[in-house]
Amino acid sequence: MTTWLIVLLTLSLAVNTALAVFLFRLRRTPPPPVSTVPALGPSARELAELHEQLAAARQETGAVEEMLRGRELELARLRALHKEAQDAHGHEAESAGREEIAAAQRQVRALQDVVRQVTGERDAARAEAEKARQRLNEAEARTDAPFGPDEVSPAIPRRIPLGRDTTSDSSVDGADLGPVVVRAASVRGDRSRDEGEHRRDAFLLRFAEELPSPTLLSVVAAGTPHGRWTQSAADRACRNLAAQVARYAEPLGHQLFRPTDSDDDLTALLRTAMQGVAHSMRLLTRGEGQGGESDDTALGVAPTALLSRLGDTRQRDHVVFGVGDGALMLLRDGAWRHVFTPGTTAAEQGLRLPSAAPRIRCARVTTQPGDLLALCSAPMAELLLRPEAGEWFAGRWAGRQPYLTTFLSEVNVPARVAGGDRTVVCLWDFGDAREARAAAS
Template sequence: MTTTTWLIILLVLSVVANIALTARPAVSRRRPLPLPPATTVRDSPQTLHALESTRLELEQARQAADHATGLMQGRDLELGRVRGMLTEAQARAADAAGAAQEALALRKEREELLTRLRERAEEVRLRSRERDDTQAQALARIHELERRLADAEAGAGGPLGPEPVSPAIPRQLPLGRDTTADSSVDGADLGPVVVRAASARGDRARHDGEHRRDAVLLRFAEEIPTPTLLSAVAAGSPRGRWSQSAADRACRSLAAQVGRYGESLGRELYGPDGDDGALGALLRTALQGVAHSMRLVTRGEGPGGEADDGAIEVALTGLLTRLGDGREREHLVFGVGDGALLRLRDGAWSAVFTPGESAPDRTLRLPADAARVGWARLTTLPGDVLAVCSPPMAELLLREDVGSWFAARWAGRQPYLTSFLSEVNAPVRSTGGDRSVVCLWDFGDARDARSATR
């Protein structure tokens, strides 16, 4: 029911109540007729009828008064209910007014947010245009450099001319009793397998006047019945006083140990009944022999006349490669420490082996941890390049910017020894450690190797 309906009902009830109130005093103002003097009269039928009529009128008057009283009470209840409804309506009106104000505030805030959003969209559009312009300029610059590089290659007959890389030249000779040459290089063209090895003193050692602590080795393992090449990289600890001598001794002793167990290694490597358990035992025995030979470098310098293992700590990584033509070439890689074996395939470098699978294993060193040797078998396809690396060299090859630089120079080519040393010794910013690497090119067939020389 609406408010108007309730007001009409209220007016009707007010009229009824006024009528009842008007009738009530009229009844009360009725005065009884003066009684005649008391006389002894006998009740007649007419008198009894009059008395009964009067009694009925009084009863009707009382009922009318009670009805009027009930109507008054109902009016009071209705008035209370109407007042409640009015109060509730006023509260709702107040709430509606507050909601309207809140909606107005929200609408205003929405407009402000839309304005800021349009401003940000305009800013993003401008930034995007600036980015596109910058990218276009960078691409134009890259195309210009590529054109100039192509012109230079066409005019000089080589990737970067007759001197593609200017190697870093040391400013002073190293100091100390354990010094060796600043850099070393070796290599061989073995039919379908081409190998190059180089070790260069790091920038940090050159700056501090310290000596190179790494060593590399290439050796034909003639004691193994199947023609096999041994490649090794030993990285001496920067803290070791005799780490360079220990690294060189580790490489030479490894070649001696491979020769000593050559027949057994060949049987487990290439024989139809080769057993991985026996192969792992042979490698542990060989590395323990290397550790014993290394300790001779500092014999008598440790406490009690023993060898000082801390002065000769070395991380060693070795690779045995089966020679001869073949579509899939077998290799065995093994070692202790944080060296790595990387593979270059389809223009990208990837790590295929590290002697230490976890961080604690990568801190292992010879001679103390000779029994913790890690190893794995792998195969290469024609066109693959394997790189046995010391940790600083592995970091360089796995860097996106520098790795692609080396990949462009080594993929599908067999560099001259001097070119290979220059590229390993390129003035590229790095961690400053010694760079040592043995690279092995697998051409599958010897005829393909001859056509890739540069």
């Protein structure tokens, strides 16, 4: 009789334990992932969420510890009953209920396994609570952010863009081309968001397959604010420039990446290509100007383009050209350098297509493994040249390949610039494909 009582108690204890573990797992919900919004410094909402995560983790730890103590007490009581039954009946009880006792012992071992599992879950809950506490301490201790926290992230627009020429608030693209990695992003500026205007900039990444050597074409086109068709004109300038490069691929192939004492022939070719771009832009407003001509005031765009030679090489050649106030920046040894801008004076930086197509300027640039080139619109170049902001971007982009969403968030970091929209194409030169794969890992 005592043996059957022990067996029933054991089975009841095992069922209760399994049910308690099942309910505990059902109640548990994983803590929300740490936000990766690149705001520089925690917001009040983020701190509150971290406090809630820490409190929830501590509560879970307490619940697991209480349940573990209860299971240990029940296990000790069961062992005591088993020992009393063996002492009272001796060999007679053992011979009469050997199979029942063996089953009870198996149940005890199963209960021990459950206790060990619950102990592991308790330790995991403690570890999660400790991680939450560390994240909270780090967030509260961050006082070195160069821009300060922002209560509402500017990455989430609060107005839909207005206007007939409207486009998306943000855009991102990129590719891993062996030793060359490229990321591109364009975001609407704070001023345009506040005023409900749309983004005016555009960019393009294209493999110029018509050229004899593998070449990447990167274009950034910044539209003038308040122009009626500047976004469409910027987008058309990017796409038509790719078409013009393909059209003049044969003569460009002889001029682009070869030693030469003079770039007059190359400049003349690029000027002809840019004039073709200007003609394509004017088709947008044909008949809207005086006398049925195009209205150039509604189209103003400052394009800057980069032709980059691909393939494994220890010294990579590039040709940069454009009109207006765009810029090409170089990140080397942790410091940004201003390499090229189409306009050297204030008057030249104010030039825009389509009227300024003959005023194109170009230059040759060479990069080494580990260098980063950033083809920027003027507001983005201004941000990179600020000491604290430049260090912030350099720390995130030097020698690494960000995911597209991460790159877009970093370009959209909360920092006001005077010019509005930010557009940038970043090109990482790793020398050969093996170094690029090592950096990615």
